Structures are given as structure tokens and as C-alpha cells.
């Protein structure tokens with residue numbers, strides 16, 4: 001059979017996320033990553049061993065004006081996504097943009113309005129939705145296995161070390177990340193929306209930062225701290241250049257997770273009612289012993305219960321009783337196999353001129369929900385999504 005001409009793609013933003021994509025692109029022989037661009041060119045160069053066929057672009061115009069590129073993958077910090085996505089669409093590139101689509105609904109809607117005028121694919125990198133675990137749950141729900149969905153409880157328990165890394169990096173500043181829900185839990189709120197099968201109607205939320213606070217600590221960096229602290233920066237887990245690794249304090253890599261300047265919360269709950277009366281709760285906290293996610297979906301004929309890291313689901317129906325389902329595809333790599341599916345789905349959507357698994361409208365709905373939840377938390381009130389303040 002004739003091989004399809006490879007799709008040529010550039011990755012914009014060469015940090016941790018770019019590293020996570022390596023396995024997914026290796027598993028896609030019909031995609032060539034031919035260009036890497038980062039505003040810090042040393043960071044782009046540090047990825048060359050992973051993307052040996054790529055050229056380093058010296059500026060964003062070199063990427064956007066390159067007629068040989070079919071698509072761009074945007075993996076820059078959150079506040080840059082929607083402007084970069086719009087620019088790329090306007091020069092005719094397909095876009096795989098990381099979540100969140102934007103930091104506020106107005107900007108997200110601007111991208112949506114543009115996608116309405118083009119057949120170019122804009123896919124949101126909702127890796128959780130793309131994972132075999134959540135796709136299986138979604139199929140079971142849509143097949144009617146548990147009847148009509150009535151309620152969903154979901155939780156994210158973030159390991160303390162993972163939580164601490166957020167308190168050191170740009171994610172701790174909501175002007176750059178949109179805050180914990182927008183930056184991190186947008187995945188979970190997307191799953192709730194996808195499984196509920198309708199937009200959110202109203203919600204409430206409570207949250208605070210109750211663990212990663214300075215208390216009596218005053219030291220700013222681990223290098224100046226004599227405390228025997230389990231959160232001491234140990235140089236692992238970040239994809240940074242050799243120069244940065246050699247000088248962690250100069251680059252704030254070893255900021256104290258407790259005394260760092262930040263405005264995000266470390267625990268939050270959200271209660272949502274969807275347009276179809278499905279009701280859901282979501283809980284997140286960033287100081288668990290290890291990272292995991294759990295979900296329980298109640299339907300009129302049974303329930304589905306699952307633990308993401310265990311790759312297992314329990315399905316109960318009145319007709320068939322209890323059964324266990326092992327999700328066998330999860331050896332596929334990062335995000336429980338989500339990244340590999342995401343990249344495959346992006347390429348297939350481009351070739352088949354088809355809607356991707358998570359499209360621009362999903363991104364807009366997600367930004368709306370996260371924004372409404374932040375308004376609810378900050379103003380201590382129930383928020384209707386139709387409220388003009390959202």
C-alpha cells in the first residue's frame with residue numbers, strides 16, 4: 001500500500017511538554033517534526049536529540065511563514081496559547097494547542113469565531129480525554145451501559161512533590177496559568193462535561209491554599225536552607241538546559257515551594273449542575289502521598305467506578321451485576337497513553353478533514369467552566385454560566 005506523505009509539523013515551546021510528546025511522535029511514522037521553536041533557543045536546541053530531523057527556528061515568523069509546514073503544536077505557557085493559535089490558523093496551519101485554549105472566555109470565543117471560517121483543524125490537547133481509561137468510560141456511558149447518567153464524583157489527588165513543583169514554576173502565578181483549575185484541573189472538568197454530555201448550567205466552588213504556605217519559613221531557595229525538608233529541590237523532573245541545571249538558584253528552579261510568591265490554591269472543590277440535570281462534584285488537593293485520579297458515575301441502571309493509575313474499572317449493572325475491566329492499552333506512554341492517541345487523532349483529523357476528539361468548542365466550554373468556578377470561589381456565590389460576568 002502506498003505510504004501517505006508525512007505531515008510536517010513544528011513544535012512551539014520546548015519545555016517539559018515538548019519532552020512528553022517524544023514517544024507519541026516516534027510512534028507516528030506519518031508525521032515529521034521538522035522544526036522546533038522556543039523563545040529561549042537553548043531550550044529548543046536541548047531537544048534536538050529527541051527530534052533529530054528538526055531545524056531550530058530563530059523566531060516565530062520563521063515558523064509561521066514556512067510554507068513547508070502543515071501544522072504546529074503549541075506547547076508554550078497558558079497565557080500565550082490563544083494568540084499563537086490564532087496566528088497559526090491565519091497563515092493556514094493546522095493547530096494542536098495545549099490546554100487551556102485561553103485564560104478568559106472572550107479570547108477563547110475569538111479563536112472559536114475564527115475556526116468557524118476555516119476547515120483547518122484546531123485540536124485541544126486534552127490528554128485525559130484521549131487516554132484509553134477515559135475513552136473506555138465514555139464509550140460505556142454512551143452505549144447506555146449504566147442507563148441515563150445522573151451524577152458524577154471525580155477527584156484528583158496530586159502527589160506532594162508534583163504539587164511542590166507547581167509552587168516553584170510559572171504555574172503558581174495565575175496571570176500566567178489562569179490558576180489551578182484552568183491550568184491543571186481543566187482536564188478533569190473537561191472529562192465531567194464530556195461524560196455529562198451537556199454544558200454546565202451553574203456551579204459553586206470553595207478552595208484555598210492551606211498546605212504550601214510560608215508559615216514561619218523565610219528562606220527563598222533550597223540552596224540557602226539548612227532544613228531537612230522532603231521538598232528540597234533535587235534537580236529532577238524538569239526539562240531544562242545544562243546551564244540551568246548547573247545554576248538552579250539563578251533560574252529560580254529551587255524556589256522554596258512554601259515561601260514562593262504565588263496566588264494559586266492548593267485544594268478546591270467544585271459542584272456543577274449541567275443543562276441536562278446531571279450533577280457532579282470535583283475535588284482536587286495537591287498534597288497527597290501520590291498522584292491519582294478517581295471517578296464514580298451513577299446511572300439509572302448501574303454505576304462505573306475507576307482509578308486512573310490502577311488502569312481498572314468496576315462496572316455494575318442491575319442486569320449483569322459486577323464486573324472488572326482492565327484497561328490494557330495503558331503501556332502506550334505518557335498520560336496513560338493519552339499523548340499517543342492525541343497525536344494520532346490530530347494527524348487523522350487533518351487527513352480526513354474530520355472533527356478531532358477535542359475541538360475548539362470544547363476548549364471554549366472548558367474555559368467558561370473554569371472561569372465561572374474561579375468567580376464562584378472568589379466571590380463565594382453560585383454562578384450561572386449564562387451570567388454576564390463569566
Ligand SMILES: NC(=O)c1ccc[n+]([C@@H]2O[C@H](COP(=O)([O-])OP(=O)(O)OC[C@H]3O[C@@H](n4cnc5c(N)ncnc54)[C@H](O)[C@@H]3O)[C@@H](O)[C@H]2O)c1
Nearest residue numbers: 013014015016017038039040043075076077078098125127
Ligand atoms: N496536556 C497535558 O497533559 C499537559 C501536560 C503538561 C503541560 N501542559 C501544558 O503545556 C504547556 C507548556 O508547559 P510546560 O510544562 O512545558 O512549560 P515549560 O515552562 O517547561 O515550557 C514552556 C516553554 O515555552 C517557552 N516559551 C514561553 N513563551 C514562548 C513564546 N511566546 N514562544 C515560544 N516559546 C515560548 C519557554 O521558554 C519554555 O521553554 C502549558 O500550557 C501547560 O499547561 C499540558
